[in-house]
Amino acid sequence: MLSKKTKYGIKALVHLAKQEESSPVQIGTISLAENISQKFLESILLSLKKTGFLGSKKGKGGGYYLLKDPKDIPMTTVMRVLEGPIAMVPCVSLNFYEKCADCPDENTCAVNKIMLEVRDSTLKIFKNTTLHDLCL
Amino acid sequence: MLSKKTKYGIKALVHLAKQEESSPVQIGTISLAENISQKFLESILLSLKKTGFLGSKKGKGGGYYLLKDPKDIPMTTVMRVLEGPIAMVPCVSLNFYEKCADCPDENTCAVNKIMLEVRDSTLKIFKNTTLHDLCL
DNA sequence: TTTTACCCTACTAAATCTATAGGGTATTAG
DNA sequence: CTAATACCCTATAGATTTAGTAGGGTAAAA
Structure with a gap:
């Protein structure tokens, strides 16, 4: 069985991939759109960043974005x-x-x-x- | 990941399927041959019996055997x-x-x-x- | 300089897995 | 008949994993 972590992670990646502009998307936005606990999603996105899939931007207007096509x-x-x-x-x-x-x-x-x-x-x-x- | 239960269960079924004669095989024999904890194997074989895969014979010379080809x-x-x-x-x-x-x-x-x-x-x-x- | 939003650690409730313990009961060989 | 064999059944428990929660820290931008 697929863990929720994987399921949520894929959903988040797809969410980011669907963005037309490559501007950062906030955790809160994704968690709301995909029905995922915000704190849990935070840890998932963090691990996706550490493994080279995502980049992030801090501060106002910040968020996560895909590093590759x-x-x-x-x-x-x-x-x-x-x-x-x-x-x-x-x-x-x-x-x-x-x-x-x-x-x-x-x-x-x-x-x-x-x-x-x-x-x-x-x-x-x-x-x-x-x-x-x-x-x- | 496959659970040990499934892995052991398959190994036990294969062990029984490899028997030339369809005479019952004891739990102990299987557990020894396949390196499986006897008590754990017992519960697995029991569930395979309840679900219609295996038949069993009690007493001396008893054991489990496949019900189908x-x-x-x-x-x-x-x-x-x-x-x-x-x-x-x-x-x-x-x-x-x-x-x-x-x-x-x-x-x-x-x-x-x-x-x-x-x-x-x-x-x-x-x-x-x-x-x-x-x-x- | 204040707000935003990512960053990080630690902890925990619940579930599942992998057995173990301890006996009960039907069957059959002798 | 009876004693040994080998299946039958329930309960429990340690270890691990899962799916979060709690609580704050820090960098960046308006």
Whole structure:
């Protein structure tokens, strides 16, 4: 299941991507428009800033804005920053790989096998979908 | 992320599907072979019995056994019983649908849109993979 | 210089996960 | 018959994660 953090984060990014001018949007504006707790959204936007998706401007007329063209932001990067691994088990994760404690051999593991397939098909979708595509 | 319950459940089902004879297999045997806590496995197998996947035999020489041919058990049904919804958000779930509290309109929701795609591709894999396929 | 709006830390209630504990009961081998 | 086997069932609990809340600090601009 997708965490609220990820869901809200995507919604906020889409909100920003939909702006015609690239002028900063305030947290309060987004939280109101997308029905998100303002303080919670604040922490999400902050992490999106730290990971290089957003820029910010302080003071009056300030807010957050996208640093890149929405067409250049694939959903893989968004998902990995907000949600973490895309795979359903760590042993098939590309960016968050971990060996399973209980599993003696990944190559003969039935779970590994099918989850690898699922990861590939999901990854394909996220790779071929940009933030811009979500705005249509 | 896949819960241990689901992971262990699949491993146990595969273990049973690999049996040549359909004689019952004891919990202890499975827990030892698959490195799963026996008591935890017990509760998982019990739930698989209640949902119609397994039969059991008490007393000496007893254990659990599959009720159907592994070729007739698609992973969709396994996943739904063990893990719950296949979709990443309730609003795109077929069997566990729930409306999002924050979202005014699903049809224009960006998250809904992409998660629907992911659900479809994942579902397709689970539908076309049976327990038997995992034994190869 | 005051207001605005981002920045940061710490904490917490609730839920879920991953078991463990401790026994009860039906079945069957001998 | 009876004793061992192995499933059946309930309750509980520690750990982790989630989804926030509280409370203030700081930089920038009007």
